[in-house]
Amino acid sequence: MQTLSARPTVRRLDADQVFRDPIPTTIPWRLSHAAFPAHSDKTYYLSQMTDTRSPEQRSRIMRSVKSKHTKPELAVRRIVRSLGYGYRIHRKDLPGKPDLAFIGRKKAIFVHGCFWHGHDCPKGRLPKSRQGFWVDKIEKNQQRDRRAVEALTNNGWQTLTIWQCELRDSDAAREKISTFLASNS
């Protein structure tokens, strides 16, 4: 039996907080549990939380997630500018409204947040149980991402996806983007 003083650390996460932040700084419980088994002795409340919001409120919160001009996007734009390329952002006439489009070159760059687009990295891995209201959202995002790349490719475009976690190594990210934009084939 655990005594009170031996209880594990408890972090309370507010669901709205997580949804408001396009790049969650807090990792929801299920995710952290799956990704960081070493931390699984900790108790996180998010997974047990019932949704106290109305469907309308929830969808408003969900919509706000799809925010433009996120920090990773700005980082990629900065790199591209420094490489001397011009670009258009969020072109509605292109499949998936790529974050950056290079019209003449028929190239597009997508910048994805690891969590919301389900990257195969510690920040993005889906929980094994696949429960929670965000899993649906992430799977839909992944499907939409795949369809966009497919449609662009079918139209003779080349695409590059830059993940949020890749931007931690800015030199490597710069190299990747530079190679992509310079290639002819």
Ligand SMILES: [Zn+2]
């Ligand atoms: Zn990642």
